Amino acid sequence: MKRLTLLFLVAVHIAAGQNRYELNNGWVCAAMGSVKTTGDKISAASYSVKGWMPATVPGTVLTSLLDNKKVPDPFYGMNNEKIPDIYKTGRDHYTYWFVKDFTEKAPQGNEQVWLQFRGVNYSCDIFLNGKKVNANRHYGMFLRQNYNVTRLLNSNGNNRLAVIVYPIDPVGNPNGGQGGDGTIARNVSHQYVAGWDWIQPMRDRNTGIWDKVYIEKTGAVNVKNPHLVTQVPGVRKPEGPQQPAQILASAELENASDKKRDGVLQYQIDGQTVKQNISIEPGEVKEVKLPVFQLNNPKLWWPAGYGPQHLYTVKFQFIENGAVSDEETVTAGVREIQTGWNAITRSKQVAVNGQKIFIKGGNWIISDAMLRFTDKRYDAEIRYHRDMNLNLIRVWGGALIERPEFFNACDRYGMLVMQDFWMSGDCNGRWVDPMKSEDQWTRRKYPNDHNLFLHSVADQVKMVRNHPSLAMWCGGNEITPPEDILVPMRDSILPALDGTRWFVDYSNSDEMSYNSLGGNGDGPYTIQPVSHFWEHRTFPFNSEVGSVGVGDYVSLQRFIPPANMQFPTHTPKKVDSVWEYHKYIGYDQYIAPYGRLFDIADWTRKAQLVNYDQYRALSEGFSNRMWDWYTGFIIWKTQNPWTAMRGQMYDYYLDPNACLFGLRKGSEPLHVMCNPVDGMVTIVNNTFEEQRNLMLSVHFYDMYGKDSFVTQVFTYIEPSSAKRILSVKELMTNLSKEKGVFLSLQLLDEKKQVISDNFYWYPDEIGNYTGVEALAPALLKTNAKQLGKGKIEVTLTNPPTNTVAFFNRVTLVDANKKERILPVFYSDNYFSIVPGGEKKITIDYESSAAPLIIVEGQNVRPQEIKVQ
Incomplete structure (x- = not known):
């Protein structure tokens, strides 16, 4: 090959130079219309900023307005509709001055002082101590700024920085289309802020000093x-x-002095x-x-x-x-x-250090729609991806080149990254779209300034090129950049500044995954019959395939007003307006087999059964045909930067739902699974080592807890492969006819330790889960003990006289407030315990609150467990 x-x-991580600090507090801001003077005056210490609003920097205008309670939380209910949109107000409404007083004495001798901006959206003029810093207005969201301000500092050390930030132009009409009317793509900026099918528009289009501001001190020569x-x-x-x-x-070295330096x-x-x-x-x-x-x-x-x-x-x-x-x-x-072409699958194949890697990925938009980034949040989100047994995150092209802090977390947790540049098929003209204000030929030429795009590419490549997690560059989402951007980027800029990574011209390119099936080369995006993922062949390296992701009752309460907590119905079709606003897509007939719905809490419980089944089946179905049909898949999508109700393994507040644990189960490095179509029990080995002396154990359980033992047999499996062992189809069909049946699969190692434990539930002969609906209650014996700071072990035992304790969730809460502690990392969740079985769950968390454990399941009543 x-x-x-x-x-x-x-x-x-390019850490701080020997003397660098961040200007991240003490800022104030004011709307341009309320300030009747110029930057040289505002940046003078004599100018009074009394009465100006405290500003959030890094942050956006909307972030500062929200932090000062000038606008309601746009993530809750229909609050976003109460905030004026820039398309209607005009750009001046969200054009703001930002001012920061700081202390830094004018240096002596060869010392130099540098002012650095890592990101401003969209254009700005900068003033320091009455003088303009940038000779020409800065443009571009994805372009760092670095100014030598040594001669502009005051000798007494008291300095004032003033920055006026202008929004993008045009701002785009948020008319409900993908990226609104598309004109936002005339800028070199992110496109989702005009709205998409998973988010409402950000009203200020994220105008502001959105990334970090630094002061750095060096000698005569600066290392860059x-x-x-x-x-x-x-x-x-x-x-x-x-x-x-x-x-x-x-x-790079820069000599800022007027003398030659050796x-x-x-x-x-x-x-x-x-x-x-x-x-x-x-x-x-x-x-x-x-x-x-x-x-x-x-x-x-x-x-x-x-x-x-x-x-x-x-x-x-x-x-x-x-x-x-x-x-x-x-x-x-x-x-x-290394990347190579797999002639069998007709798709790219990725290897690391000479070993081929079956790609199990998730599409990522952005950590927070309002650009409120923190190291802690990045760490939690990337850890969730690692815990889902994924190995790649694709950063989608309608957002941004992710921040170094994102890549730092990916480096720590071993997540490869596919990084898109700033294009999308929706805004940039791939399809006919009646929601767009301009035709495809015009949109195909976006953005307006191609040189700015290329300049931004070069700068951002330098910023993140050194991360081990960064594995692939992608020209754009579902479309290539225009030729006069694509060619120099591919043939000149990337080879000169990087030259070490695979560049794919667009996300569903034939170069990545040959499309012999028609369509766009992506999807499907909605709930599928579980059998679909196993038996229906899709694109060999699918860059977007996914499904639903509604959270549980507690999750919905965080952003759905009480009056709107109404579960949707399929027949007749009825969905609450707030649910529609938050981009709900139907569970429809897939919840109906679980029986009559009692209330919204019951609906969300049953939705989790669908969530788990969907994503376990997705990862299992692709893994079942790895190197035969597929070299990888990337789920659309694994997280939300806003309170949307689709495509997420955890909600905006970092509360995981059953999607996360179904995907985690189906993507285990060493995994036992069962094809629902032919009943074939299969082992998948996603490691580099042959696995020998594995014990496979297969049991069926009926709805009363009766064990129908099938087999227990030694087996082995080659590295990076799938191995079919035996079919249980006939027995499954017979046992499930009346009320359905449970299937328990386990793999044990030579020490008799369970290394893969998979539990399925199957419907009756007409497709209903009548047995699950009527399960007798199971009372679990429970215990929780503190293993150390931020670590708890929960032990749950199901007595042999019980039925199966089905689909249990363990939740960590604050013992006093009875509110969930977030984020929390569970070794497993949404699990079942057979009669006579035991399950241990470990919990990692960071909180000073007194911990309390809550356990509940489909037939396990909620119980509180005190931590010993």
């Missing part, structure tokens, strides 16, 4: 954009000694130092390449589920006359990616 090889040691590349040849294993890796390193650029890794003597002329910016370095016995970085995520700390320094002028620290992972 012919391969394109992508090689590199990648950086996790360090770059690390490694070569890790051969087929590697996660364990044992490693052959050497080759490291190629470079960095010094040494060096970096340190694993106790070794690599050096290069450098001379740099006054005012010069140059890229410097250091000698190739051989790293012996490297500790490698692996995707989640395949090996550890080892990271190295690498420090770049420019040293002049024995003193450090500037330094940058990166945290790096050593690994190599």
Whole structure:
């Protein structure tokens, strides 16, 4: 198989230089219309900002308005309709001044001070101490700014920064289309803020200083954009000694002084130092390449589920006359990616460190629709993806190049990343669309400024190129960029600034996944019969396939007003207006087989059964035909940045639903499963090792708890493969006729430890779950003990005289408030326990609240468990 090889040691985090701090508090803001003077006056200390509104920076205008209670929470109910939309108010309404007073004395000697903006949406002018900082207005949401302000600082150390931020232009009409009327794509910015089928429009289109602002102090020479590349040849294993890796390193140097500088650029890794003597002329910016370095016995970085995520700390320094002028620290992972064409599936195949990886991915929009990013939230969301046994996240093209903090979390948890650039088939003209204000030929030329797009690409590539998690670049969502963007980006910018990753021209390109089936190469996007995922062949590397994702009753209460907590009906078709506003898509006939609905709480319980079954079947069906039909799949989608009611494994508030645990079960690295069509019990091995001496145990249970033992047999399975063992179809059909039946599958290792435990429920012969509906109550014996700070173990035992304790959820709550603690990470949930069985659940959390455990299931009444 012919391969394109992508090689590199990648950086996790460009940490603070030797003296860098963030300007992230003490800002104030005011609408442009209320300020009747100019930036040079506003940025003078004598100008009074008394009465200005406290501002949230990083943040948007809408964030500041919300934090000051000037607008209602747009994520709750229909509140978003109460906030004026910029399309109707005009851009001036959301054009704001932001002011920050800070202390920094004018430096002495060769010291330099830099003002850095990591993201402003959309254009801005900057003033410091009465002087304009940027000669020309800055444009572009995805373009960092770096200014030498050494000569603009006040000698007494008291300084004032004033920034006026203008919204995008045009702002787009949020007419209900994907990206509204599409004109928002004339800007080099994100498109979802004009509305999509999973979100309502953001009223200010996220205008503001939305990303971090820094002050950095250096010597005469500033170290910028360090770059690390490694070569890790051969087929590697996660364990044992490693052959050497080759490291190629470079960095940009800027001489801010008026004299030539002679010094040494060096970096340190694993106790070794690599050096290069450098001379740099006054005012010069140059890229410097250091000698190739051989790293012996490297500790490698692996995707989640395949090996550890080892990271190295690498420090770049420019040293002049024995003193450090500037330094940058990166945290790096050593690994190599290859991609090749699988002729059997007719799709791309990904390998890491020489080992092929079956891609199990999730589509990601953005952490928060209003750009309220935090390290803690990023960490929780990426951990959820790791816990779902996924190994890739695709960052969708209608949003942004994700922030370094997102990639830091992906690096820690072993999530590969497919990063789209800022295009979408909807806004950029792939299809005829009556909701768009301009025709396809016009939309195909978006954005207005192609040079700005390319400039932004170059800058953002430099910002994130060093992360081990970043695995693929993608030209756009469901469409390529225009040719005069695509060609230089693909053939010049990416090879020069990166050159180590697979670039696919658009997300459902034939280059990624050959489309011999017609349609768009994506989907389906709605609930499917479970059998569909097993027997219906879809696209061989499907970039978008998914289903529903409504949370449980407690989740809905967070954003649905009490008067609107009405469950939808299929016949007659009836959906509450607030549910429709929050983008509900129907569960329809898929809930009906579970029997009569009593109330909204009952509806949400039964929706979780559908959620679990859908995503377990999706991951199992694709895994069943890996390397035969498929090389990977990416779920549309695994998270929501707004309180939408579709395509999510956890809600906006980080509360997981049954989708997460169904997907987690179906995507286990070593997994036993059953095809619902032919009853074939199959083992999937998504590891690099042959698994021997596995014990397969198969049992059916009826609705009264009677055990119909099928078999217990030793087996083995080759690395990265699926193995069919035996069919239980005939027995399944006979046992399920009247009331349905349960199937328990377990894999045990040589130590008799259960390494895969899968539990199915099947309907009666006409497709109804009559037995599940009428299950006798099961009273569990429960115990919870604190294992350490933030760690609890819950033990649940089902007495042998009981029926199956079916579909139980364990929930951690604050013992005093009786509210859920979030986020929380459960080792398993929505699980069943057979008669005589026991289940242990471990819970990880960060909270000072007194913990209390609640357990409830389909036939297990809610009970509270005190933590010992």
